Amino acid sequence: xxxxxxxxxxxxxxPYGYLAAEQIEAVAVRAGAEVVWRPILLGAIFKTTGGAPxxxxxxxxxxxxxxxxxxxxxxxxxxxxxxxxxxxTVLAARAILWARTHAAARYKALALAFYRAYFRDDRDLSQSxxxxxxxxxxxxDADAVLAACAEEALKAELKxxxxxxxxxxxxxxxxxxxxxxxxxxxxxxLPMLEAWLARGGWSY
Amino acid sequence: xxxxxxxxxxxxxxPYGYLAAEQIEAVAVRAGAEVVWRPILLGAIFKTTGGAPxxxxxxxxxxxxxxxxxxxxxxxxxxxxxxxxxxxTVLAARAILWARTHAAARYKALALAFYRAYFRDDRDLSQSxxxxxxxxxxxxDADAVLAACAEEALKAELKxxxxxxxxxxxxxxxxxxxxxxxxxxxxxxLPMLEAWLARGGWSY
Numbered sequence: 001x002x003x004x005x006x007x008x009x010x011x012x013x014x015p016y017g018y019l020a021a022e023q024i025e026a027v028a029v030r031a032g033a034e035v036v037w038r039p040i041l042l043g044a045i046f047k048t049t050g051g052a053p054x055x056x057x058x059x060x061x062x063x064x065x066x067x068x069x070x071x072x073x074x075x076x077x078x079x080x081x082x083x084x085x086x087x088x089t090v091l092a093a094r095a096i097l098w099a100r101t102h103a104a105a106r107y108k109a110l111a112l113a114f115y116r117a118y119f120r121d122d123r124d125l126s127q128s129x130x131x132x133x134x135x136x137x138x139x140x141d142a143d144a145v146l147a148a149c150a151e152e153a154l155k156a157e158l159k160x161x162x163x164x165x166x167x168x169x170x171x172x173x174x175x176x177x178x179x180x181x182x183x184x185x186x187x188x189x190l191p192m193l194e195a196w197l198a199r200g201g202w203s204y
Numbered sequence: 205x206x207x208x209x210x211x212x213x214x215x216x217x218x219p220y221g222y223l224a225a226e227q228i229e230a231v232a233v234r235a236g237a238e239v240v241w242r243p244i245l246l247g248a249i250f251k252t253t254g255g256a257p258x259x260x261x262x263x264x265x266x267x268x269x270x271x272x273x274x275x276x277x278x279x280x281x282x283x284x285x286x287x288x289x290x291x292x293t294v295l296a297a298r299a300i301l302w303a304r305t306h307a308a309a310r311y312k313a314l315a316l317a318f319y320r321a322y323f324r325d326d327r328d329l330s331q332s333x334x335x336x337x338x339x340x341x342x343x344x345d346a347d348a349v350l351a352a353c354a355e356e357a358l359k360a361e362l363k364x365x366x367x368x369x370x371x372x373x374x375x376x377x378x379x380x381x382x383x384x385x386x387x388x389x390x391x392x393x394l395p396m397l398e399a400w401l402a403r404g405g406w407s408y
Binding site for chain 1: 252263267273373393395396
């Protein structure tokens with residue numbers, strides 16, 4: 001461990017977020033860095049930034065659907081374009097914040113399980129039954145977690161996470177912030193992020 | 205030569221187009237592919253697609269200005285953010301179409317010289333004096349080329365190039381279309397494009 005840190009911001013509805021989630025821990029291990037996974041809600045961020053889902057744009061949307069699948073194959077990650085897309089991911093995001101505090105050793109595995117339910121198995125992650133089922137398969141008390149997700153504390157914690165992301169300049173998913181200072185946006189920036197960690201950055 | 209082909213669409217005002225222009229021929233040589241350089245006008249394309257210059261977006265714009273410089277340093281390409289940005293690049297685009305037909309052996313060097321004037325030397329490429337000076341330094345008859353650029357034939361040729369780009373799904377710069385079928389958008393897709401050429405593609 002060198003004590004380096006990566007904040008990994010992602011939305012569970014983001015294909016490139018999923019592709020990054022499948023790779024970031026391997027990158028971090030090679031660099032001796034620690035990753036904090038931070039679920040956000042792109043919908044809330046787009047209200048501030050004026051952004052829009054990729055697939056809403058003419059031409060770019062068609063290309064994006066192709067690039068999701070092609071990139072997944074390039075990285076060796078299984079991918080199926082979800083039948084319902086995009087979806088609201090607030091419940092899964094809150095569940096991860098709960099797990100980060102109360103089941104810290106399992107919260108990254110849980111996040112990957114949510115992502116895989118949506119982007120491998122085409123399960124509608126906006127539905128509480130799906131979230132509950134994934135929680136159970138990961139060995140957590142689904143009823144207790146969902147009850148916590150309905151409480152003010154967890155709602156406020158997610159809102160604070162999103163507000164902090166915006167304050168740090170996050171406008172898309174995935175975004176990585178290295179050592180609290182250097183932002184990288186996109187799964188396609190992982191090679192550059194890895195070079196940045198290996199070289200200790202470079203002036204530009 | 206394997207007879208493979210890459211159509212390289214770019215706007216002279218595009219930083220990532222410049223970064224791609226400095227790399228694409230090396231990628232093509234390694235793959236035994238031939239590149240056709242196709243200048244386009246993003247402004248005209250954005251009218252169809254509703255796109256906007258990257259640097260116009262809040263948060264994303266700030267990130268982009270940082271990523272231009274950082275990516276250039278990562279690729280080992282000199283870069284200076286132009287004082288005037290973005291600019292109209294219609295004259296340089298027409299001059300390249302002229303050179304592609306009338307000075308084919310030199311048109312790629314001329315395109316690189318235009319890009320370097322703008323992104324290395326901070327010369328305002330929207331100005332005809334700058335275009336003329338670059339033409340002269342590249343050994344071309346600047347007066348004759350600029351006169352041709354004012355004629356209907358070259359205007360129509362550039363319009364046709366832009367219309368064809370839109371018809372082929374091009375919405376940003378740089379875009380590469382491999383073997384007339386496989387589109388790659390962004391300088392950051394060059395590693396994937398190179399893998400695509402090396403493996404003869406993959407199913408997805």
